[in-house]
Amino acid sequence: MAGPSPTGGFERIDDHQRRLGVRPAGGEWLLDVLGQSGLRGRGGAWFPTARKWSAVAEHSDGHAVVVVNGSEGEPLSAKDRVLLTLRPHLVLDGAVLAAETLRADDIVIYLSRAATTTERTVQQALKERARAGLPEPAIRIEKCAHRYIAGESSAVINRVSGGLAKPRFTLGRSAEKGVNDQPTLVQNAETIAHVALIARYGTEWYRRLGTESCPGTGLMTLRGNVKRPGVYEVDLGATVGGVLAATGGTVTPPAGALLGGYFGSWFAPHSLRDLPLDADRLRKEHKASFGCGILAVLPEGGCAIVESTRILTYLAAETAGQCGPCVNGLAALSETMERIAASQPETGDYERVLRWMDMVKGRGACHHPDGAVGQLASALTVFKEHLNTHLSGVRCRGTQVQGFPRPPSPGDGWK
Amino acid sequence: MSGEENQRRLRVNPTLCTGFGYCAEIVPELISLDDWGYPIVDQSPIESDNLNQHAKRAVAACPRLALLLEEMSKAAR
Numbered sequence: 001m002a003g004p005s006p007t008g009g010f011e012r013i014d015d016h017q018r019r020l021g022v023r024p025a026g027g028e029w030l031l032d033v034l035g036q037s038g039l040r041g042r043g044g045a046w047f048p049t050a051r052k053w054s055a056v057a058e059h060s061d062g063h064a065v066v067v068v069n070g071s072e073g074e075p076l077s078a079k080d081r082v083l084l085t086l087r088p089h090l091v092l093d094g095a096v097l098a099a100e101t102l103r104a105d106d107i108v109i110y111l112s113r114a115a116t117t118t119e120r121t122v123q124q125a126l127k128e129r130a131r132a133g134l135p136e137p138a139i140r141i142e143k144c145a146h147r148y149i150a151g152e153s154s155a156v157i158n159r160v161s162g163g164l165a166k167p168r169f170t171l172g173r174s175a176e177k178g179v180n181d182q183p184t185l186v187q188n189a190e191t192i193a194h195v196a197l198i199a200r201y202g203t204e205w206y207r208r209l210g211t212e213s214c215p216g217t218g219l220m221t222l223r224g225n226v227k228r229p230g231v232y233e234v235d236l237g238a239t240v241g242g243v244l245a246a247t248g249g250t251v252t253p254p255a256g257a258l259l260g261g262y263f264g265s266w267f268a269p270h271s272l273r274d275l276p277l278d279a280d281r282l283r284k285e286h287k288a289s290f291g292c293g294i295l296a297v298l299p300e301g302g303c304a305i306v307e308s309t310r311i312l313t314y315l316a317a318e319t320a321g322q323c324g325p326c327v328n329g330l331a332a333l334s335e336t337m338e339r340i341a342a343s344q345p346e347t348g349d350y351e352r353v354l355r356w357m358d359m360v361k362g363r364g365a366c367h368h369p370d371g372a373v374g375q376l377a378s379a380l381t382v383f384k385e386h387l388n389t390h391l392s393g394v395r396c397r398g399t400q401v402q403g404f405p406r407p408p409s410p411g412d413g414w415k
Numbered sequence: 416m417s418g419e420e421n422q423r424r425l426r427v428n429p430t431l432c433t434g435f436g437y438c439a440e441i442v443p444e445l446i447s448l449d450d451w452g453y454p455i456v457d458q459s460p461i462e463s464d465n466l467n468q469h470a471k472r473a474v475a476a477c478p479r480l481a482l483l484l485e486e487m488s489k490a491a492r
Binding site for chain 1: 450455
């Protein structure tokens with residue numbers, strides 16, 4: 001995915017085509033190639049891309065919809081915006097390949113309203129493609145409110161269908177009935193960019209890096225207590241320790257790290273060195289996920305209980321307000337955890353937190369409550385010993401430590 | 416026991432539910448209420464005809480039409 005750093009903005013269509021060659025036409029062959037490549041979705045779920053595509057292809061009668069999800073509501077992530085502002089044509093190539101393969105006649109680039117530079121770049125890139133007379137269907141941009149869950153796939157479908165960017169409850173599948181009831185592919189922008197490369201260079205090339213179950217490279221956003229924060233393309237066969245070493249290491253000795261973003265998991269400092277990025281190993285060995293490729297490192301003296309509570313409070317405010325267990329449960333958890341984080345717990349607070357974490361799981365229309373609670377649960381488990389100081393009322397100096405990114409203010413509106 | 420083909424389970428659409436709680440009174444065997452009055456639904460297949468009848472009554476009684484019986488074959492994931 002990497003290449004020369006384009007000076008003065010994004011990689012122009014001429015440079016893009018000179019560097020990578022003209023893209024092949026999409027078609028059924030690409031389903032097989034994607035299957036062999038082992039490419040998995042980079043929005044956070046790491047679902048096999050070929051399986052997702054096949055389900056849409058099965059239901060498509062020529063009016064399917066391809067939505068490239070670049071909304072990136074995760075505050076710790078910057079990879080999709082960076083990708084789209086540096087190499088928009090790679091993503092757009094992938095979108096057209098998807099449309100050709102899935103017989104889609106509507107291609108949508110889904111962006112957050114807050115990402116104005118990204119939108120401008122994509123618009124310019126689309127103009128370039130039109131001027132170059134590339135044989136491809138029209139591609140349109142659809143914008144959503146900058147909210148944490150506006151990029152959840154059912155929220156994307158609601159928004160692109162003309163509604164609010166809120167998740168919806170459905171027993172069906174979007175591959176069959178998505179945008180305006182048409183078969184729909186909602187795919188993260190980075191995943192789509194990988195497709196554009198795999199279609200050109202093939203499976204063997206793609207599998208040169210990564211692992212058997214998670215081949216290739218991935219975009220990773222490094223944040224917090226690291227010498228050189230930013231977006232990197234990393235070998236998925238790497239470890240967290242390896243990535244940190246290759247990028248200049250941490251500023252102060254780490255006190256822990258959050259892997260995968262606000263729906264991710266916390267890790268103790270000693271476990272970081274050998275921690276894999278491979279989705280299957282993370283799930284099996286750590287019940288964790290690389291999510292959308294985030295590593296946020298906690299600085300020396302920082303407190304995961306405090307940071308985890310800040311994230312929980314942000315996520316509680318980011319509820320779409322549709323489901324009782326999410327609205328009530330996250331608010332109650334946040335209020336209680338704020339007391340614990342401040343080392344001023346009331347009797348029974350910790351037991352209530354445990355009870356509510358279990359109570360809200362799996363009971364929303366989307367996974368917002370599950371993700372929020374998973375993040376909190378991992379902090380409480382991994383930093384159990386330190387949690388006890390909070391519960392016994394000993395003041396924690398971690399509340400004053402800077403260097404771990406604070407959550408932003410909650411978003412506004414849902415359009 | 417109900418046959419293999421028409422195995423069903425209860426589901427709640429949480430975006431419609433506002434926590435009236437009638438369902439938990441009608442089928443307490445399958446539905447309890449959380450600390451805020453919202454239903455916690457046992458989503459395993461309903462085994463007895465008797466429970467099936469109660470589940471149907473609960474579905475019909477929901478003022479928000481938020482409760483539904485899902486055919487298990489359709490739920491294949």
